[in-house]
Amino acid sequence: MSQIPVIAIFDVGKTNKKLFLFDEQYRIILERTARFTETTDEDGDPCENLESLRLSVFDSLREVFRRKDVAIKAINFSTYGASLVYIDEEGRPLTPLYNYLKAYPEALSEQFYNTYGGKTAFSVQTASPVLGSLNSGMQLYRLKYERPEVFAKVKYALHLPQYMSYLVTGQACSDITSIGCHTNFWDFQQNNYHTWVTKEGVLEKLAPLLISSEVLPATFPGSDYAVGVGLHDSSAALIPYLVNFHEPFVLISTGTWCISLNPFNDTPLTNEELEADCLCYMTFQGKPVKASRLFAGYEHEQQVKRIAAHFNQQPARYRSVEYDSRIVRSLQERNAGETYRAPDKTQLQTSVFGQRDLGAFSSDVEAYHQLMIDIANQQYIATKRVLDGAAVKRIFVDGGFSKNAIYMNLLAGLFPDIEIFAASMAQATAMGAALAIHNAWNSKPLPNDLIELKYYSVTHDAAI
Structure with a gap:
């Protein structure tokens, strides 16, 4: 029996986590849906169960690779935005996956915007309203000032789509669809990272920026499929x-x-x-x-x-x-x-x-x-x-x-x-x-x- 060439897509929403296999005509060959019970962070606020998500990626891939009717040619990821995974030198997460609805400290917000030109001017530069934790760059800024000992251990802060790609490739990267979306990282006027990213020592915590059409090799021996960098x-x-x-x-x-x-x-x-x-x-x-x-x-x-x-x-x-x-x-x-x-x-x-x-x-x-x-x-x-x-x-x-x-x-x-x-x-x-x-x-x-x-x-x- 000849195998059908397919791409595997992990589509991670806040509620439903889905796996799709598409053939070359973009018809759905397989659709699987899972839900995970939320866990809590150190403050007791609800957040994604990162370990369950990680294990589900590998379990799902093992399952589809066992299938005799399809040949996996590529894998890619799309997930909700404004969520950062902080990994250390070994690639291990250092914190929970904080919820983008988590309340943001007002004093820290005032400190940030007062330092970098005020809310109005800053919002124009970064093309985003002031949204607290939904501006994911503010989560990294918060980590620096509230938990400096953890911030010091961060090798890379990866948005969730890029973390999922990292699990399969072992290569850390950033993607413009995540970096450019209400994060406070990107200066739309300069078409580059905002100056605060450099001044606060955050740029070195952000992985190299790759284009969304780029693919990377998988880490598994003998694998010949391409892996996308993930998208918002x-x-x-x-x-x-x-x-x-x-x-x-x-x-x-x-x-x-x-x-x-x-x-x-x-x-x-x-x-x-x-x-x-x-x-x-x-x-x-x-x-x-x-x-x-x-x-x-x-x-x-x-x-x-x-x-x-x-x-x-x-x-x-x-x-x-x-x-x-x-x-x-x-x-x-x-x-x-x-x-x-x-x-x-x-x-x-x-x-x-x-x-x-x-x-x-x-x-x-x-x-x-x-x-x-x-x-x-x-x-x-x-x-x-x-x-x-x-x-x-x-x-x-x-x-x-x-x-x-x-x-x-x-x-x-x-x-x-x-x-x-x-x-x-x-x-x-x-x-x-x-x-x-x-x-x-x-x-x-x-x-x-x-x-x-x-x-x-x-x-x-x-x-x-």
């Missing part, structure tokens, strides 16, 4: 779109957070945009991606529970409510005097709907349409922030809201001069990690049918 998941999810579409577009990636990503907008972030939680990601090619965020998925979930409770319905009912243009017109006429102002930090978390009286609606379906109008209007303002500076012709929506007919039709109405598409693709993040090193393992040309699109016009939708 948000940047990995953008790769299939960059591969398939070359005209300027915006991707709205929807989930708990709804993130509008514009890889064709290289205008510098303004103070106002930073105040509204805009930031820059980095593509696997090292180019800035202007992005804005909304907590709309979470807000939708909370408000659906409120609607369901008020009208004595099951929340699951709202997964498939059909778009009713008459209800939308009626609600828009009723609320004609309302104005939607640009979201500030608090409005990023909640919508106008939270203040609405549910007793004013004749039915739960009408109330749900109003919720989606409020979310879509908020989305319009957030997405507009990244549209300026590039002649975008298409907006792609993937994730949960791409399946919501009300959301998609409203978005088409709000952006009448831009083509709006619901995009569906199996496992965009994992596929992006595979595509990043395509030339290192795949003898076939890049496929041009990775993404299914459904077009929404201003008045109706039609599948294409």
